[in-house]
């Protein structure tokens with residue numbers, strides 16, 4: 001008796017066009033999410049190729065840390081992980097977004113800036129070339145409270161009326177542009 005009922009139900013359910021509902025399709029489990037393969041980490045630096053857009057931290061991405069040049073040999077980009085971590089703290093204390101006006105610079109771009117007189121650091125390799133510096137301004141513009149906040153996390157600060165240069169060199173340093 002039981003078998004007969006089961007047979008009838010099975011026939012009703014799976015007999016071609018009279019099928020009561022579509023036969024379920026087995027779901028393929030989604031592939032596990034991997035970290036972005038476009039940004040790698042090397043000796044304390046984030047490294048990526050120019051053109052790659054990926055987050056580096058909650059508030060900063062490769063886009064704003066990439067070299068601003070238009071030189072076609074400019075490929076590999078780098079920025080210090082420590083620098084990004086400190087910037088996040090500044091961002092948190094500031095309570096508003098910051099605009100990065102310059103971050104990593106390739107050697108060729110740095111040479112162009114030196115030649116044009118924009119950047120007068122000649123003898124030493126610029127901290128921007130090393131991926132150890134960033135020029136930033138609060139989104140709402142420069143204010144007196146910006147430098148003291150940055151000074152909590154950066155010892156080396158270049159002062160401009162348009163931005164602050166922050167880099168990882170130890171020891172209290174202040175200079176004007």
Ligand SMILES: [Zn+2]
Pocket residue numbers: 067068069070071074105106107109
């Ligand atoms: Zn460049």
Ligand SMILES: [Zn+2]
Pocket residue numbers: 102128133134135158165166
């Ligand atoms: Zn700078």
